[in-house]
Amino acid sequence: MEAPSFAYSASSSSLLSLRKTPLSSPRLSCFGNTKHRNFSVRASSSGDSVVTLLDYGAGNVRSVRNAIRFLGFEIKDVQTPQDILNASRLVFPGVGAFAAAMEVLSKTGMDEALCSYIEKDRPFLGICLGLQLLFESSEENGPVKGLGLIPGTVGRFDSSNGFRVPHIGWNALQITKDSGILDDVGNHHVYFVHSYRAMPSDDNSEWISSKCDYGDKFIASIRRGNVHAVQFHPEKSGDVGLSILRRFLNPKSNMTKKPGEVKASKLAKRVIACLDVRANDKGDLVVTKGDQYDVREHTNENEVRNLGKPVDLAGQYYKDGADEVSFLNITGFRDFPLGDLPMLQVLRYTSENVFVPLTVGGGIRDFTDSTGRYYSSLEVASEYFRSGADKISIGSDAVYAAEEYLRTGVKTGKTSLEQISRVYGNQAVVVSIDPRRVYVKDPNDVQLKTVRVSNLGPNGEEYAWYQCTVNGGREGRPIGAYELAKAVEELGAGEILLNCIDCDGQGKGFDVDLIKLISDAVSIPVIASSGAGAPAHFSEVFNKTNASAALAAGIFHRKEVPIQSVKEHLLKEGIEVRI
Template identity: 75%
Template sequence: VRALTLVTLLDYGAGNVCSIRNALRHLGFSIKDVKTPGDILNADRLIFTGVGAFAPAMDENGPGFALLPLLNTIIIYDIIYSNCVFMSVKGLGVIPGTVGRFDSSAGIRVPHIGLNALQVGKDSEILDDVGSRHVYFVHSYRAIPSNENKDWISSTCHYGESFISSIRRGNVHAVQFHPEKSGEVGLSVLRRFLDPQSPSKQKPMEGKASKLAKRVIACLDVRTNDKGDLVVTKGDQYDVREQSNENEVRNLGKPVDLAGQYYKEGADEISFLNITGFRDFPLGDLPMIQVLRYTSENVFVPLTVGGGIRDFTDATGRYYSSLEVAAEYFRSGADKISIGSDAVYAAEEFIKSGVKTGKSSLEQISRVYGNQAVVVSIDPRRVYVNHPDDVPYKVMFSPLFSLLCHGLNEHGPNGEEYAWYQCTVSGGREGRPIGAYELAKAVEELGAGEILLNCIDCDGQGKGFDTDLVKLISDSVGIPVIASSGAGTPEHFSEVFETTNASDALAAGIFHRKEVPIQSVKEHLVEKSIEVRM
């Protein structure tokens, strides 16, 4: 019998409470939601989550504003755990010290998204099982360790500089990382906080701050097949139909099952792309929301969902904003949403007018949830030209294309020596007048926190990532870039990490067809001295 089975959870209307709720249930705790201030003061253990964007959550109109005085009180009452909010200098103002944005001019990508190991101090207790294992961070602001706050610090981490990754004062613990998104090691942190009696008191494991690990992401392209079942499919250069007489949509498994399997096999993140989302409106496509709900109950790494995120007016004339769509996805367990087609239109508009309207789905969701919650998924295709001046986009000289040219010809079909990467919308069906380079820079300005860089030419070919494209984009923006499309062997992962500045690499087909286990990819990366979460 556990000493403590009831956890009090404060949901103040911002932050990803869904994930923490799922993690607590998974650990076997019952949850009591705060309804009155008395619930807080009577709690044995209280948890509240942080927010991606502090200001809108806590300004006068924000959901958390009324709670500010109360939160200050409970900190003094010594029973709290949280991330992010606690660390903000204009937040609760309890801990002395300075909080500011990471300095991207120091050569780091901001937001800090990904996995690091911690330098754990003495008496952290809740971090006793962490050792040198990686935990998941996603934030743009950090608290700096100093003499003023040294008594609060229980661990630090390194990302361009040392920053505070957790604090402890009495029974008060706060962590900057996300335990509910850090796999089994993160769950151990929650367990230690909630039930300090239960874990066997082993000697705390020592850890050393590591550099940012490269993430290996499993992607599930999801759509309804001709029988009406929601399936994971996989295309060749975006064509997801079998080359048989029936011409059926390829069916590689069930989304929730595969996501659970990849989590157990060590995927650092899972992405769901609703690939016909441009046709269907997500809020009408409830199965996708169900997929997220069920997956997030048992999968404790970040989940991204994309497809069809845009403003929409239905047949009855009812208008839905993209914010409503995103909110529903976040409520259902998504940590990040991914925007494809709508980001292309927004970037085109921005480049044409030079004005940020603030009205695009990208800008709105980024403003409310923080840019770390918004991925832009790019679907470019290589287009050959004779001369760099033939198009007003960034053009590559084709002999520079890597010799491993992934089965593609070094020159164009008519001997063209130059090429640009044309962005597409509607799952590659329509080419647009904008290049991947121009798009990447524009969406970074509009508020994207990460770029998922697909490549239609390489998709499903198993011949390696388009390292020229990945290099071009990862060198031109200061936000993390996920290399995608073309992975066929573990060596393709080390190649993309060694030759480009990609932060992560994503694959689909090789995992679905069980050709290469995620673990083999990671073991290979370790052999190559590339930092990964094992």
């Protein structure tokens, strides 16, 4: 297979340097030397079914495209600043870092076109960074000037009050005025993923249509006339998010509030479905599951355990109420990550009909192919973002990076974790930790962090440390889960997926000792994984630890415990979840 062709400039801070032109989707090929600033507005020749999309080349915009098409609308990509002014309705899904986005907009003249379009009260919807860029400035890698349409500065969440940053998950809205596109949405959760936010003030109060409470009340959406922008991601907020997009694209549409629903009040605990994907012996991609990572059936044929097709299962879990879907490619990428077209296709097809966050992991790293062509982990991750991933999960490569960082105390900026976090934001980077228990009689026997365990070791040991592994749990490393978690947070991880080899596939519950240790040690969200066998295991981990989410695989695949049963149990236990 021919290797993908990347355009790469000397400026790593610029999103222009990451622009690629895949055959499957149009990109902004003109973004580079546009200098024309004398704009003239003419009536749009596009019909009512056409939406103009400003995709400046960063992050997962495929999901916005898919949501718009799912709702029956066509998309016209912005190629020149004039396209902005000619739009009948404009959607700006900002993904990435504030400074890099402003660099692209200013270099291409899109900034002036955007300001002119919005000041004329034309139909506009900004999403996430598309809201933040409307403000005067941001503290992210700054201060950096914004478009200056709304008074105020975008600042980072304060994690000193115990709230985890990034703010990731399904949270409630407090509607402050007639928001048009947000009618009845205050009763539901919507999906946020961000580290920076704009704060309400007297100067910008006339713009605010809703707020969200996370440590303090920040601006969740704005509206003035036909101009809307939201900090959350409607394209990742399920049916509720689709209704918001539908209202903007077709203001005459309405969403009927469903009776008997629980009113959203705060950040919900997330229930995540995980799909371990690998090729079987026939070469077909299947969802599998193992005990301590052994994914083969104990039969004469010794075949790979096949629990279904990835796209079909992901679609079913979305319908069942999963808050996120995580794909872990457990055999791909090893020789040629970007050659794994089937997995890319899984993401593309899944994102067409699944409107909750998608995470993909498995071998995302720097590599050199058989021809000697070098690919950076950033290039690899970029292709997965463009194929529909919202978050990238890094495993073994993060362990090696943490070991080197702890040895030298130096952040090189060259690790996959640092590169991807710098360009796409730390909220886009998950580190998957795969530890196993090592029992000790005395905490002083090792120089690594130990815990007093609930269940004694085989020789009556009361303490254990958690040894991190690489290569799918096959190789132990001289670093503990506690030390690794602290290091990757400093290197730029935005979330931790915490597995436990000892509990994997056992169905006896999560390793609460481990999860409490890590979730107390870091200020980023922690996802509990490995061991779920009953709904009560989810409430236990949420009640006894600071985990933000809990993930399961086998019990969902084998239909032993439906996702809805988990959520109904959590509600009965007084734990807020998305319904």
